[in-house]
Amino acid sequence: MKVRIFDMKKYNICVLGATGLVGSEMLKILIERDFPFENMVLLASSRSAGTVSHAADRDIVVKDADEETFEGIDIALFAGGEIASGDYAAKAVKAGCVVIDNSAYFRMDPEVPLVVPEVNPDALEGHKGIIANPNCSTIQMVAALKPLYDRAGIERVVVATYQSVAGTGKAALEELKNQSADILEGRDARISCYPHRIAFSLIPQIGSFGVNGYSSEEMKMINETKKILGDDSVRVTATTVRVPVEFGHCESVNVQTKTKLSAKEAADILSSAPGVRVYDDPAASVYPMPIVCAGRDEVFVGRIREDLSIDNGIEMWIAADNIRKGAALNAVQIAEELIKRNLI
Amino acid sequence: MKVRIFDMKKYNICVLGATGLVGSEMLKILIERDFPFENMVLLASSRSAGTVSHAADRDIVVKDADEETFEGIDIALFAGGEIASGDYAAKAVKAGCVVIDNSAYFRMDPEVPLVVPEVNPDALEGHKGIIANPNCSTIQMVAALKPLYDRAGIERVVVATYQSVAGTGKAALEELKNQSADILEGRDARISCYPHRIAFSLIPQIGSFGVNGYSSEEMKMINETKKILGDDSVRVTATTVRVPVEFGHCESVNVQTKTKLSAKEAADILSSAPGVRVYDDPAASVYPMPIVCAGRDEVFVGRIREDLSIDNGIEMWIAADNIRKGAALNAVQIAEELIKRNLI
Numbered sequence: 074m075k076v077r078i079f080d081m082k083k084y085n086i087c088v089l090g091a092t093g094l095v096g097s098e099m100l101k102i103l104i105e106r107d108f109p110f111e112n113m114v115l116l117a118s119s120r121s122a123g124t125v126s127h128a129a130d131r132d133i134v135v136k137d138a139d140e141e142t143f144e145g146i147d148i149a150l151f152a153g154g155e156i157a158s159g160d161y162a163a164k165a166v167k168a169g170c171v172v173i174d175n176s177a178y179f180r181m182d183p184e185v186p187l188v189v190p191e192v193n194p195d196a197l198e199g200h201k202g203i204i205a206n207p208n209c210s211t212i213q214m215v216a217a218l219k220p221l222y223d224r225a226g227i228e229r230v231v232v233a234t235y236q237s238v239a240g241t242g243k244a245a246l247e248e249l250k251n252q253s254a255d256i257l258e259g260r261d262a263r264i265s266c267y268p269h270r271i272a273f274s275l276i277p278q279i280g281s282f283g284v285n286g287y288s289s290e291e292m293k294m295i296n297e298t299k300k301i302l303g304d305d306s307v308r309v310t311a312t313t314v315r316v317p318v319e320f321g322h323c324e325s326v327n328v329q330t331k332t333k334l335s336a337k338e339a340a341d342i343l344s345s346a347p348g349v350r351v352y353d354d355p356a357a358s359v360y361p362m363p364i365v366c367a368g369r370d371e372v373f374v375g376r377i378r379e380d381l382s383i384d385n386g387i388e389m390w391i392a393a394d395n396i397r398k399g400a401a402l403n404a405v406q407i408a409e410e411l412i413k414r415n416l417i
Numbered sequence: 418m419k420v421r422i423f424d425m426k427k428y429n430i431c432v433l434g435a436t437g438l439v440g441s442e443m444l445k446i447l448i449e450r451d452f453p454f455e456n457m458v459l460l461a462s463s464r465s466a467g468t469v470s471h472a473a474d475r476d477i478v479v480k481d482a483d484e485e486t487f488e489g490i491d492i493a494l495f496a497g498g499e500i501a502s503g504d505y506a507a508k509a510v511k512a513g514c515v516v517i518d519n520s521a522y523f524r525m526d527p528e529v530p531l532v533v534p535e536v537n538p539d540a541l542e543g544h545k546g547i548i549a550n551p552n553c554s555t556i557q558m559v560a561a562l563k564p565l566y567d568r569a570g571i572e573r574v575v576v577a578t579y580q581s582v583a584g585t586g587k588a589a590l591e592e593l594k595n596q597s598a599d600i601l602e603g604r605d606a607r608i609s610c611y612p613h614r615i616a617f618s619l620i621p622q623i624g625s626f627g628v629n630g631y632s633s634e635e636m637k638m639i640n641e642t643k644k645i646l647g648d649d650s651v652r653v654t655a656t657t658v659r660v661p662v663e664f665g666h667c668e669s670v671n672v673q674t675k676t677k678l679s680a681k682e683a684a685d686i687l688s689s690a691p692g693v694r695v696y697d698d699p700a701a702s703v704y705p706m707p708i709v710c711a712g713r714d715e716v717f718v719g720r721i722r723e724d725l726s727i728d729n730g731i732e733m734w735i736a737a738d739n740i741r742k743g744a745a746l747n748a749v750q751i752a753e754e755l756i757k758r759n760l761i
Contacts, residue, residue, distance in 0.1 A: 329657075
C-alpha cells in the first residue's frame with residue numbers, strides 16, 4: 074500500500090540510529106516505498122558519525138545526533154534506543170518535527186499514541202508530536218488479534234513467543250553465527266550479547282525481570298496490546314523466548330473470544346484483514362516460519378484451529394519480520410498515515 | 418533413585434532398536450543405574466543387525482529382530498518405532514516377556530498402562546504384559562503438572578513446545594549440523610528429515626495433521642496427559658514446534674488451577690516433587706534451557722509466576738532431556754518400578 078501524494082508535497086526526513094539494524098532498514102523501506110522525502114538527514118551516536126550511507130542515489134554522511142538541531146525536519150524516525158529517545162525527542166518536537174519513536178520510552182505514556190496503522194490509525198489524531206511504534210512481538214500479534222476482536226470480542230490471550238536474534242541488533246546476529254561455527258567446530262562458544270549461549274539453545278529471557286516474575290518484553294506484550302486495542306478488559310499473559318533464528322519472530326497465540334468463531338470463520342476474517350496474510354495449509358506443510366516471513370511485509374498467520382480445551386477458543390501461529398513489520402516498516406507506515414491524514 | 422534389589426535377582430533384558438538414539442541411551446542408562454540384568458539381547462532391523470555394541474564390559478552383537486523368539490527374556494525395552502512395536506510386541510508377550518514400549522502404538526489402548534513412574538506408578542498394577550512409555554513432551558509436562566494437580570486441581574492447560582531435533586533421531590542431528598554449516602558457509606541447505614529447513618528456523622509441525630488442524634504430536638500431549646492424570650476433565654490445548662536445538666525439549670506451560678496457588682506455593686510444591694528440579698532465579702538468569710537439561714535426569718522447572726490474566730493461573734517453563742527422561746530413562750524407571758512392585 075503506497076500513499077498517493079497528489080500534491081507531491083515532499084518532506085524532510087531524519088533517521089536517528091541510521092547505522093543500526095532498524096535504522097538502516099527504515100532507510101531501505103523509505104526508498105522501496107517511494108516515500109516522498111526531500112532532504113534526508115541521517116543521525117547516529119558520535120561513535121558511528123562520519124560513515125557514509127548510500128540512499129536513493131545519494132551519498133549521505135551520517136551526522137552526530139548531538140550536533141543536530143532538528144530545525145527544518147518534518148518527520149524524525151527514531152531507532153536509536155530508549156536513551157537516545159529520551160535525550161532527543163523533546164528537542165526534535167520543539168523544533169517542529171514529528172517524532173515516530175521505535176523505542177519503548179514513550180509507549181505507555183497516555184499522551185503518546187501507540188500505533189499499528191492497520192489496527193488503530195485513529196489514535197494518530199490529535200497527536201502531540203510523538204508517536205510510539207509498538208514492540209515488535211506486539212505489532213504482529215495485534216495485527217492478527219484486531220480483526221478477531223472486532224468480530225467476536227476477546228476475553229483472554231495466552232502467547233508464547235519464538236523471537237529471533239535480529240531484535241537484539243547486529244552484534245547478536247554476529248554472535249549467533251560465531252557461536253554456531255564455534256560449536257560445529259568443537260570450540261567453546263563465546264558469550265557477549267545474551268546471558269547464555271543462544272546457538273543451538275533457547276533463552277527464556279528477553280529484557281529484565283520485574284518482581285512479578287515477568288520479563289520486560291512480556292509486560293510490553295501485555296500492556297501494549299491493551300493500549301493498542303483500546304480495551305483494558307482484554308486479558309493477556311505472555312512468555313517470551315529468544316531462539317537461534319536470525320530474522321523473524323514467531324508466536325503461538327491462544328485466543329479466547331467472547332463469542333464462538335469456527336476455524337474457518339477465523340481464517341476468513343484474517344484473510345480480509347489489512348497487512349495479514351493467511352498462510353495455512355498444514356497438510357501441505359504450509360505454515361508461517363522465519364524462512365517464510367524474513368524480508369516480507371505481511372504478518373503471516375497459520376495453524377488456525379479451534380481450541381479443543383474451551384468453547385470459544387482459536388489457536389494460531391503468527392510470524393513476521395521483526396525488523397520490518399515489527400519495527401522499520403510499521404514506523405514508515407505511521408509516517409504515511411500521518412501524511413494521508415494531514416497530521417504533519 | 419536406584420532400585421535396591423535385596424534378593425539380587427537378575428533379569429534377562431532385551432533392547433529393540435538398540436542402534437537408535439533412544440535404544441543406545443537405554444543401554445547406557447541400564448549400565449549407569451546398575452540395573453540388575455543377566456543377559457542382554459540387542460535387536461535391530463536387518464539393516465543394522467551384525468554391528469557390535471560394547472555394553473557393561475561385554476561386546477554384544479546386535480541381532481536381527483526378525484530372528485528373535487523372545488524366549489527367556491524377562492523385560493523387553495522397545496525403541497524401534499511404531500511399526501516394530503506392532504510387529505514384535507505380541508510375540509514377545511506370548512513368550513512371557515514384559516514389554517516397555519517407547520512408541521505411540523499402544524499408548525491410548527485402554528488395556529495398556531501409560532506410565533511416568535513419579536506420576537502414576539499404580540497404573541502398572543494388573544498390567545497385561547505391555548506398558549507404554551508416554552510421548553517425550555508429555556512426560557516432562559505431567560511430571561510438573563501432577564504435583565499441582567494433586568494440590569489445587571487443574572481446569573485447563575495451554576502449552577507451546579520448543580522441541581529439539583534429537584526427538585527425530587540421529588539423522589536429524591546430522592541434518593541440523595549440516596544445514597547449519599551450509600548456511601554459515603553460504604551454501605543452500607539440503608533438506609531430508611523435515612519438510613523444511615530447520616537450521617536457523619522453526620517448524621510448527623511435529624508429526625502429521627488431523628482434520629481438526631492439530632498435529633499428531635499435539636494430540637498426543639492432549640490425550641496422554643488426560644490418561645496419565647487419570648482425569649478426562651483436565652482440558653489441554655497444545656502447539657508443538659521443532660526448533661534448531663540438538664537435545665532437550667522446552668515448554669511454555671500455562672496452567673489454570675481449580676483453587677488459587679501463589680507462585681511461591683507452586684514453586685514449593687514443585688520443589689518437593691519427585692524427579693522435578695525447580696531451577697528458578699530469573700534475576701540471576703537462572704532458568705531451564707536446553708543447555709541446562711541436556712544429559713540430565715531431572716525435569717527442570719523455572720519462570721514460575723502467577724498468570725496476570727486469570728485468578729487461578731500459573732505460568733511455568735519446563736525443560737528436560739527428551740532422549741533421557743522423555744524416553745530412555747522413563748522406560749528404565751518403569752522397569753525398576755515393575756521389579757520393586759514384583760510385577761515381573
